[in-house]
Amino acid sequence: xxxxxxxxxxxxxxxxxxxxxxxxxxxxxxxxxxxxxxxxxxxxxxxxxxxxxxxxxxxxxxxxxxxxxxxxxxxxxxxxxxxxxxxxxxxxxxxxxxxxxxxxxxxxxxxxxxxxxxxxxxxxxxxxxxxxxxxxxxxxxxxxxxxxxxxxxxxxxxxxxxxxxxxxxxxxxxxxxxxxxxxxxxxxxxxxxxxxxxxxxxxxxxxxxxxxxxxxxxxxxxxxxxxxxxxxxxxxxxxxxxxxxxxxxxxxxxxxxxxxxxxxxxxxxxxxxxxxxxxxxxxxxxxxxxxxxxxxxxxxxxxxxxxxxxxxxxxxxxxxxxxxxxxxxxxxxxxxxxxxxxxxxxxxxxxxxxxxxxxxxxxxxxxxxxxxxxxxxxxxxxxxxxxxxxxxxxxxxxxxxxxxxxxxxxxxxxxxxxxxxxxxxxxxxxxxxxxxxxx
Amino acid sequence: xxxxxxxxxxxxxxxxxxxxxxxxxxxxxxxxxxxxxxxxxxxxxxxxxxxxxxxxxxxxxxxxxxxxxxxxxxxxxxxxxxxxxxxxxxxxxxxxxxxxxxxxxxxxxxxxxxxxxxxxxxxxxxxxxxxxxxxxxxxx
Numbered sequence: 001x002x003x004x005x006x007x008x009x010x011x012x013x014x015x016x017x018x019x020x021x022x023x024x025x026x027x028x029x030x031x032x033x034x035x036x037x038x039x040x041x042x043x044x045x046x047x048x049x050x051x052x053x054x055x056x057x058x059x060x061x062x063x064x065x066x067x068x069x070x071x072x073x074x075x076x077x078x079x080x081x082x083x084x085x086x087x088x089x090x091x092x093x094x095x096x097x098x099x100x101x102x103x104x105x106x107x108x109x110x111x112x113x114x115x116x117x118x119x120x121x122x123x124x125x126x127x128x129x130x131x132x133x134x135x136x137x138x139x140x141x142x143x144x145x146x147x148x149x150x151x152x153x154x155x156x157x158x159x160x161x162x163x164x165x166x167x168x169x170x171x172x173x174x175x176x177x178x179x180x181x182x183x184x185x186x187x188x189x190x191x192x193x194x195x196x197x198x199x200x201x202x203x204x205x206x207x208x209x210x211x212x213x214x215x216x217x218x219x220x221x222x223x224x225x226x227x228x229x230x231x232x233x234x235x236x237x238x239x240x241x242x243x244x245x246x247x248x249x250x251x252x253x254x255x256x257x258x259x260x261x262x263x264x265x266x267x268x269x270x271x272x273x274x275x276x277x278x279x280x281x282x283x284x285x286x287x288x289x290x291x292x293x294x295x296x297x298x299x300x301x302x303x304x305x306x307x308x309x310x311x312x313x314x315x316x317x318x319x320x321x322x323x324x325x326x327x328x329x330x331x332x333x334x335x336x337x338x339x340x341x342x343x344x345x346x347x348x349x350x351x352x353x354x355x356x357x358x359x360x361x362x363x364x365x366x367x368x369x370x371x372x373x374x375x376x377x378x379x380x381x382x383x384x385x386x387x388x389x390x391x392x393x394x395x396x397x398x399x400x401x402x403x404x405x406x407x408x409x410x411x412x413x414x415x416x417x418x419x420x421x422x423x424x425x426x427x428x429x430x431x432x433x434x435x436x437x438x439x
Numbered sequence: 440x441x442x443x444x445x446x447x448x449x450x451x452x453x454x455x456x457x458x459x460x461x462x463x464x465x466x467x468x469x470x471x472x473x474x475x476x477x478x479x480x481x482x483x484x485x486x487x488x489x490x491x492x493x494x495x496x497x498x499x500x501x502x503x504x505x506x507x508x509x510x511x512x513x514x515x516x517x518x519x520x521x522x523x524x525x526x527x528x529x530x531x532x533x534x535x536x537x538x539x540x541x542x543x544x545x546x547x548x549x550x551x552x553x554x555x556x557x558x559x560x561x562x563x564x565x566x567x568x569x570x571x572x573x574x575x576x577x578x579x
Binding site: 377378380381383384385386389411412413414415416417 | 444446447448449450455476478480481483485502503504505506508537553
């Protein structure tokens with residue numbers, strides 16, 4: 001089933017709508033967001049210069065740094081009085097990224113999520129259990145209202161207390177599950193421990209997964225747990241752009257359909273900033289063309305993908321983005337939290353007793369991301385005391401938790417045992433990328 | 440009064456311990472006692488060796504974290520209650536034993552002790568009628 005007629009428009013129709021909305025949005029941000037006006041003036045481009053969709057390329061990019069520089073409301077294009085909701089994404093350098101929605105934005109959000117939920121196999125007959133953490137994070141409430149719009153019954157069970165989650169699933173007859181891929185796997189694990197076979201004993205047949213990358217290896221594992229006949233899809237979004245709802249897979253599993261009447265997607269060469277031809281891999285750049293509160297122009301997502309415009313057998317005509325293959329920079333997404341190696345480095349540099357070299361290891365264990373930091377012990381005085389070594393470990397853990405908002409493991413090693421580099425160091429070992437599960 | 444103990448930080452990795460003993464062997468230094476606790480990520484290998492200063496230098500040269508620590512080598516007689524005699528002396532001074540391990544080598548039989556206050560412990564042990572090996576007696 002296809003939720004909206006906008007998903008099956010011809011390319012001409014889509015582009016016509018996009019151009020209209022783009023012009024309107026650019027006009028509006030130019031008039032109401034001083035930061036944008038400044039950027040456009042610096043780039044010597046005025047709203048009148050946007051005459052075709054290709055003219056979008058004349059506009060400057062927006063980056064995460066712009067969000068930080070304009071914290072909290074500097075990039076908002078609507079008066080605060082019109083706001084109905086404020087969310088924030090995980091802060092990476094202290095301050096979180098703040099996003100806002102007007103009544104209109106919330107409606108667009110519901111609409112976009114409704115589309116992806118239906119594309120994923122959801123319907124009004126579903127009992128949808130949302131196992132995303134409720135709160136400032138956009139994921140839970142985004143899916144919540146979108147699925148409600150579809151007509152499903154929502155079980156807002158949030159995260160944690162997995163046994164209770166399973167009890168709800170069983171007793172309430174949950175048919176659709178919203179979670180991160182890793183939590184969906186964890187739920188299945190716990191189910192087995194308490195004697196429930198998710199594929200046989202539960203009615204969950206639709207898994208709408210998101211907020212972290214799902215590799216094909218992971219999808220396979222999930223099918224083993226939840227049944228080969230289960231519909232397992234992932235969707236894409238980020239708080240800055242809206243939250244979930246930017247794009248989502250249909251059951252053809254041929255990439256994620258972009259809601260093109262609300263977002264214009266481009267793929268650029270992350271080094272030169274040049275727009276790449278359709279089908280080429282690069283950094284995804286997204287422009288919001290219907291948002292009132294926070295209409296970001298050419299937002300650099302740092303996600304690597306390619307765009308596909310060929311028609312999809314599902315009947316949708318919207319462009320698809322290939323499942324992500326990584327990030328443009330070193331940013332790591334660990335259990336849904338954004339982590340920059342530079343943050344880790346900052347903590348290590350300010351710690352006595354350890355050397356300047358370090359390694360960051362990310363792996364999956366029992367379907368959950370594990371972050372391990374290896375550092376070299378240098379302080380002589382510590383060498384003969386487990387107490388001192390343990391204290392060092394504890395203080396590192398504590399300070400990293402404060403910095404990252406996430407627990408990590410510390411591995412103390414002897415001096416000169418970590419790999420040394422000439423030129424650019426490669427300190428991050430992300431074993432998840434190979435789809436490896438080091439259980 | 441104190442014996443120089445050689446402490447080496449070793450991460451729990453295959454072959455790491457062997458590399459340490461290899462360095463010491465090649466220096467023609469004798470290991471009189473060694474002790475390591477069961478830990479998951481790393482351990483501290485504590486040793487009494489015939490030439491601690493040279494052993495340490497050789498290990499550091501090979502990139503190991505090694506240091507010398509002052510510990511007490513208390514002579515023990517092989518009889519009932521001997522260890523209690525020692526712990527009682529240290530305890531009655533209100534001191535803690537951070538760790539201890541045994542050494543038995545030909546003519547020497549000792550308990551290597553790291554007390555929370557080495558000086559006070561040494562004094563009390565001597566006053567209590569027990570004997571200590573000196574570093575010279577150990578490292579020959």
